[in-house]
Amino acid sequence: MTRQIILPPAFQPADAGRRNMLLLTQLRWLAVGGQLMTVAVVRFGLGIELPLLQLLMSTATLAALNIASHVLIASGARFTDGALAGALLFDVIALTVQLSLSGGITNPFAALFLLHIVLGAVLLRPPYPWGIVGATLIALGLLALDPTPLVLPADMPVDPVPLYLTGGLVCFVLIAVLLVIFIGQISRNLRTHDAALAAVRQRAAEEDHIVRMGLLASGAAHELGTPLSLLSVAIGDWRAMPRLRDDSELQEELAEMDGAVRRCKAIVSGILISAGEARGVAPEVTSVRKFLTGIVEDYRASLLPGALDFDDRFGADVTIVSDPALRQVIGNVIDNAIEVSPDRVALTAAREGQALVLDIADRGPGFAPEILETFGQPYRSTKGKPGGGLGLFLLVNVLRKLGGEANAENRLDGGARVRIVLPLAALAMEGAR
Missing domain, CATH: 1.20.5 (Single alpha-helices involved in coiled-coils or other helix-helix interfaces)
Incomplete structure (x- = not known):
């Protein structure tokens, strides 16, 4: 069983705006595809005359807006509620133009305005949703004034009333499916938002x-x-x-x-x-190998011969600035291992890409399941001592500050292993603060 402590992503309000704008672009692509399909069915399937040039120009404008939106999303641009409201208003205008060219308010697809109202209510803060409602009411009023009527062929064998009802049914199904898909995605975005905010609060605590x-x-x-x-x-x-x-x-x-x-x-x-309270003490310039060897030698001086085994697989040495806090938290992990396995503790140093990887393994009873589940949280310990669990808590937080991570697991052959992964850039001389 393994419990890994991963740095939570920093919560940025701009991320929610980009995700919501991406949702609108996905909806717009569906609208573009649906419009082309509907025009093809009505014009060539039912033989009803339509102003194809104007309708296709409107659809092309939506596609161009979508391409521009994707470019902005990829560039990392921020999208405020005002920008999202503007995108929804553009969709309302485009739908108004298309409906005015195909029957106006009598077109069964006029109910698609409801989709924009719902999305505005879910995505935007007041007063923007009311702006979408107002724009929709104005659009419906304009469509009732002087729309371009749909002229059915004189020899059309289909009764127009059932045809209108069929169009209304298709519109209802389309709205229902899109709402389920997009409201579900919006709910997932909100849950991600809440989880990120909870992680920020936990980190602050x-x-x-x-x-x-x-x-x-x-x-x-x-x-x-x-x-x-x-x-x-x-x-x-x-x-x-x-x-x-x-x-x-x-x-x-x-x-x-x-x-x-x-x-x-x-x-x-x-x-x-x-704590930064020493005066006249400069950071010590050393190397990864010397840093680790110094820790090992300090412990070997007070342990039984062979109790601490150091396996150096790091390869070419790297110059770093010694961090007393890092030395202390590594020592905390070794102390914990020695406490449960005084006769044998193994420290392995390796390099994976641009990261230092330390494995500290013991032959003790291993971690209890509840400790693995709450690894790195304060006062989570089975030792029954006041202040227990602070060593691993400090380890996780010091590594977090340095951009690293820690994980713990129980070994199949007995004992436990704590792995420390630390970017070498965090300790490099040029990265020293």
């Missing part, structure tokens, strides 16, 4: 949580600095005392205590550097 955690960590680091310095001085004094100098066992324990205090001071300094 997570980033606010990170800011609060950063302030807490920075404050704690400041508070811990003084007592750690006092402990370091006290341990140094104890080691120099004549009464304790000759006690080798006690000197060894004091040396271990001094090393632990130094380690804590280094961690505190790292927190302050990551």
Whole structure:
């Protein structure tokens, strides 16, 4: 079972406008095809005289507008409600012209105006839908004034009343089918819009949580600095005392205590550097291989021999700027793996295209299904400890800032694997901020 954390697309209001304009162009292409088919059936199938030149010019104008719309959509242009309303008004005008040349308001396809009203009500914010309603009423009034009548052949064997009813039925079916298709697509667009907005809100909440955690960590680091310095001085004094100098066992324990205090001071300094509070500390220029080797060596110094296996498949080395936050979150994943699998943890580094790929595998019990489902969310942990799950939460969010991603899975042969994918451009010297 795998749970992958993928960067959600940034929500842009312009995307909804482009999708809606694309819907209108699709509808217009259907209208162009339907008009050509209807003209062919009426003129050549039923033998009814029509002003073909004017009707074809109107259809050609719709096709030209559609081509221009596709060009604008492909260029990434923004489409406001005003632009969408203008496109619908153009369709209303085109339909008015075609109906005026083919019977006016008595044409059974005059009901197609209803389609434009419904689309305007769904796609546009007030007062634009009322503008479409007003334009439609004006169009119907003009069609009732002086339309070009349809002249049926004198020898036409078909009764015009059933023919009119058949045309009305075809118009009803056409409207129903188009509404189901396009309203369904509009609903999907709205769901996509809502999902994107929810993702933005979730990200904002997570980033606010990170800011609060950063302030807490920075404050704690400041508070811990003084007592750690006092402990370091006290341990140094104890080691120099004549009464304790000759006690080798006690000197060894004091040396271990001094090393632990130094380690804590280094961690505190790292927190302050990551928070941007260190003064006079320049970013460290290194390489991918040196960066990873440094992490591995730090862990190997405190683990059993062979407990951490490093498989370097990266290939040609790349110069980067070391990121303390990235080093910390990679360390969090290794810590988690060592905790459940102290005898064997494997770190594999590889290169896929322009990305660094790190696999951290252990031989522990693997992730619980609920952890995989909520991978990267804060306080999702089965350890039962306060603050559990923050390591993976920080991993996902640091990688998100760098344009990367993380996924986790349970291995078939036992244990778990966390994969980190990071664009090398995010760490390159020219990309350093």
